Amino acid sequence: MANEASESFAGGISTPQKKKSPANEDGDDALVPPLNFATVDGGIFRSGFPDSANFGFLKSLRLRSIICLCPDKYPEANVQFLKANGIMLYQFGIDGSKMHLFVKNTLCSPIDDKYYEQESSTNIPQETIREALKVVLDVRNHPLLIHCKRGKHRTGCLVGCLRRLQQWCLPSILDEYQSLAAGKARESDQRFIELFDISSLKHRPLSFSCSPKNHIGVVQKAVSYPPLEYYHEESL
């Protein structure tokens, strides 16, 4: 116990600070986490889309990988940041907009034969989330950041499915989803999390990197997902 080493965190990374307050009067080295940033587990983080103001903070996390759940081309500034820091990008493009089905309300009278709009979860493909989960579960990708645009829906679905694998009870999974959706929780996402089929994943070893004394010596097999855009030898 006495030999345990402490680890350096976030030393001397400069990010611009506009407001001078007691919270940052020690200099201009305050770190700016991305929108809706949170720690999911040891070595796994989540957030909204990071921009250049967040690069100092991301650097302090010493990321090895980023999972982006947006389908658009990754911004050039972010690409350069990843290249400079040897961070691998896994992009699983999922459309973030709500999918609306027009459902006939059978309670209406035949005269009011209207179709009503209803949210659908068909825009979150199970298979894409399953592939992303395999990346999350591989400790060789940690520390890892999961993000979409606002870090609420697509990210919330992926983390919710991870919690299923971690055997959290459903009410707690949905509490966490709702808490980070910050008033924008979607019924369809919550249904997706509840119904997601974990059977093909549940025999994979799960990592929990805050328990360094509990290594059980299981080495995960190599991941077969090349980064979609580029790969750099790890410099960390």
Place this chain on the structure above:
Amino acid sequence: MANEASESFAGGISTPQKKKSPANEDGDDALVPPLNFATVDGGIFRSGFPDSANFGFLKSLRLRSIICLCPDKYPEANVQFLKANGIMLYQFGIDGSKMHLFVKNTLCSPIDDKYYEQESSTNIPQETIREALKVVLDVRNHPLLIHCKRGKHRTGCLVGCLRRLQQWCLPSILDEYQSLAAGKARESDQRFIELFDISSLKHRPLSFSCSPKNHIGVVQKAVSYPPLEYYHEESL
């Protein structure tokens, strides 16, 4: 990298499940996190007051320590759980109720010489939070759970001060506080976090256990806080 070990997580701990859904149809081994549970950082967790329904989940975290910020005697069932699992308790009793000051509103006319109720932060003592932070910063206490009653205000203040030490910018610190206060954010807590004096702590090494490749070999000095109620040799 090839030798990196995966760690076992949460195997076979039984907790009662009332509702049978696809999320727990794999058996009755679903884990129930305490109210408002969240990961603060690798090896640091936060929540509301855990009860016996949460013991299976807490066991899966393989905690070494708990910081309780409530002043009341720790419940006997929780004491027994800590004893059985070799978890050390650090209790820093802080009154959780809002302290109200009656402040004269100087904008009133002399005829309406009324006193107005205003929240005060005097019920969160800086020195107590500072002592609790020293326990949080000592990696020998990790994995560690910080809790109060609902995991919102006292816990939010302590985590907010930790974020100050981690050099997060103030708006992000307050976003996190508000997110986990779930609509019950207190102005007084946010002022406390902003004004908290970190000068005596900022030269301590900070830990970030998700970055195992960045050990710098700094060993923290022994913690001088005996547990308030009992101590067990660590069995982990």
